[in-house]
Every structure is written in structure tokens, then in C-alpha cells.
Amino acid sequence: MSDRPFEITDQGGWWRARDRPHPALRPFLRSYVGYWERDVRPSRMRTLPTRTAVVIVNLGPPLFLEVPDPGVQGREYGSFVAGMHDGHGGYVHPGGQRGIHLDLTPLGAYTLFGVPMARVTNTAVELADLLGPAADRLVERLGAAPGWGERFDLLDGFLLRRLEEGPDPDPEVARAWDLLARSRGTASVARLADEVGWSRRHLTHRFHEQAGLPPKVMGRVLRFQRAVDLMRTGRATLSDIAVACRYYDQAHLNREVRALAGCSPTELLAGRFEPQFVTTGPEAL
Template sequence: MTVLTSAGPGPGLRPAGRGIEVTRVGVAGRWRVTRPWPAHLRPIVHSYAGYWEGSVSPFRVRLVPTGRAVVVISLGEPFAQIGRQAHASPYHQVTGSLVAGLENGPRLCDHPGGQEAIRLELTPLGAYRLFALPMSELTDRVVELGDVLGPEAAVLVERLAATGDWATRFDLLDRALTARLARGPLPAPEVSHAWHLLSRAGGAIPVARIAAEVGWSQGYLTRRFTEQVGLTPKTSGRVLRFHRAVRLLTHERAHPAEVSAACGFYDQAHLNREFRVLGGTTPGQLAAARVTEGAVAL
């Protein structure tokens, strides 16, 4: 891995600009461009990075659920097709930038190579505020960015593509996000608290306990939570528990038996079943793979 800063990103890469960190990742000439995002966006944005490929090499990735919504702003070649791994339905062809809602299963993505893009991971309630629509409408779906943001999406993408300076790009994006945030709906405090409880527990908390804590019935909590998060509290808990297990396996190199105990699975067989359903793989296969922001290279 190579890390470069300021305005010296290396041959073939556009200027980085002020305060930018450029990291070479993988072996196919792929670069990741980052900088800290403003404090007022941190409760909304979980991760924030630009990508640039110095060579044109087609690739396929499997995306596994993370409990976050994703925005990919394509400044070069977009993904060729995206589809649910376990579904017999044809892949969805994406013609440009995209929004992906929360998932409860794996998704396969094919790219022709030559990617240049900005990728954001949003907290579910942050996405609810920024998109200004029920998150349940995006559950297990990938749609064009313009379908969510309207005509302003095309204007933003055009302005981002017109500059090669990554600091300027991030400045433009920060202003656009801030403007959307200012006029977006606020989630219900009870839903925010319920999501906080689930996240803090890594998904390992009974829905009945959450409902009692926020003062709602389980049925009402499920309806409001699903509207604003995109998944039910129970399914959100499964996804968050799975995501924590993936992190322990891939980043901390924990043994599957240790992961089962730490994440609240009944046993290792339960862990294996959840990995097949949510990730389309096994704990061992995922531990051996390179997982970056929920993506497994295939």
C-alpha cells in the first residue's frame, strides 16, 4: 500500500489538492482519495472517498449488507450491471450514478474498468434526511441518483466531473450535502434512539426491549422504524450482527467460534447459516477474502 498526500498523487492520477490523502489499493492501479468531512456531516456520513483507476480492467465484486445506504457518483465508467446474488431476475443495468438502499442479502456488481467515482456510505437515518423519502422505498433496490435527488443530481455530477482537483470536488459535494440536509425531514426521536440501541449492541438486543425503552408498541415501532430506516428492527439487528461478525473475522482475524460468542449467535452453525443467507458465502471464505467497504473482490 502506498500513501501520498497533498498534490503529489503519482503519475496518471489527477491533482489531489489541499488536505487530501491518496492511497494506492490493490494491484490494478486503483487509488483511493480521502479527506476528513465536516463535523456537521459526520452523524450522517459513515465513509467518504473518491476512487480512480489508472488502468482499464473489468472486475466483479460481491456486496454484503452493512446496515448503511450507499451513493456512488460516477465520474467515469459506471457499473455495467448490478443484481441480487440469490435472485433469478436479470441484472439491473445502471447508466450512471446510483443510490442503493439497505440490503438484507448479497448483491453482485460488474464494472467494465476505468472507474472514477465518489462513494459515500450513509447512516440509514442520515439517508432518510438527505433523500427526503421513506427509506422503505429503497430497501433492496438500486436506483439512479436522479430518481432520488431530481434534476439537481445531473448538475452536481457535471460540476464534479468538470474539475480534476479532488479538494474542489469534495468542497462541491459538502455544500450539496449540507443544502439537502438543511431541508430534509428529521427522523422521529424514538426511531433515532432505537437505531442507536441496535447499533451500540451490534444488533444483539431484543426488539421488545427496544420498544419498551422508546415507549412504543412493537408493532408501531416496526412500522415507523421500517419507514425511516428501510429494514425492520429485527432484520436490522441481523444485518448489524452480521456486519460486526465480518469485521471481527476480516480485520481482527478472530476465530469463528470466538465470533459466534462475541456477536450473540447460538453456535457456529447459526453463524454459518447467517453468512450464507446475508453474505452468500461462509465465514472461512469471507475471512480469506479482501473486504473493502462491504465489497468482496471476485
């Protein structure tokens, strides 16, 4: 039995088990989050652009996933990787969700999965399509493990092996990502290019390939996510949030939220952050 001191919380219909990964993995992801539903209820949820690539190790029924890429039809997924997004999507689930959620930095995902993140921009890919039979074996072992501590131990071992085998991002791309993230998306491409010693064109190409979005678009997503985080707190007006996130004015913030989230800030604040329990199928998205 594992002796990991992970945390379990009851979040009103959901249980979550959370723990930190091995120290060598922490630059790439902050936590492992196991989840399972207390009741079986069909649900749908809007997904928003974030600063991370998302991995779902699905230990329950498959879900029907919509992605921002208009050329990709929604379909059922088991365990999958959702790359960087600059638009909203959503999912419908029949209920009884159970699995593990990982939020990976874009360059962490590039190293751990060993493929350019541009390959999965605005879409999702089955885990086995990226990692081959090893992914199926991992999911099977995670499902058979006696507890969450053992599952997190298995993830540590698997991801540490991937870390040793995967490619390193260009130092210039890693530096540009760090500068952009620290500026919360406000650093210009010209500034990033000057800092790393590349042309703007070359930086945009390499950054897009390895991180999944061009630096200008990534900055837009980082600013949007900060605005959403501030909205979640309920402690600032939309006008104040627009100033804090370097939008021209509140109207600019409203347009960006509509473009990236598919609804207004007011609609987000009215409950679009949480799963909605439904009785309809995928066509309801």
C-alpha cells in the same frame, strides 16, 4: 483551488482520495472516498449487507448491478443510491472505475434524500430518480472539477443544503437506531419499544419506513457485519466470533453467513472481500 488536506493512498491498482465531510454532516457519514483505477480491467465483486446505505457518484463507465431483491432484474447504473440490504448482491464493471463512494447511516440517508428508506430497501435507484435534475448537475460539476478537494467542497455544499431541507426522523426511531447500533444488533425489539415508549408493532412500522429495514432485521444485519469485521482481522476463530456476536454456536454463524452473504465463512475468508478481475460479462454473477 481548494486547500482541503485530504489523504491519497495507493491500494494496489486503485487510488483513493479520502477526506472528512463538513462537521454538520459527520453524524450521517464518516468520510468522502474518491477512487479511480490505475489500469482498466473488467471486474466483478460480491456485495454484502452493511449498516449503511451506499451512494456511488459515478464519474466513469456505468456498472452492471445485481441487488438482493429477486423481483428486480440486474441492469446498468450510473450514479445511484443502494438502500439497506438484508442479502447479498454484486456488480460487474468493464474497468476504468472512477467516482466517489459515500456510506450514509440509514436515518442520514432518510434526511438527505427526503424519501422513506423503505422505498430503496434491497434495491438501487438512480441518483437522478431521487433528486431530479439537481443530481445530474452535481455529477456534471464533480466530473468537471479540477481536483478532489474541489469535489469534496462541492459535496459539502450540496449535502448541507439537503440537510436543511430534508425531513427529520421521529425521535423515537432515532433513539431506537442508536440503541440498536450501540448494542451491535443484540437489543431486542421489545427492549427498544420499552425504551422509546411505543408498541413493538408501531416501532417496527415506523423504523422500517424511515430506516429501511425492520429493527429485528436491522439487528441481524448489524450482528452479521460485526462478524465479518472480526473475520477480516484474522485474529479470532469462527467459534470465538460466534460467541462475540451472540450467535448460538458456530453452526448458527455459518448459517447466517450463508443466508446473508450467499457463501460460507471459509469462502469469504478465501477472497470474496476483494474485487475479482474477470473477462466475462454480467451473466457471470
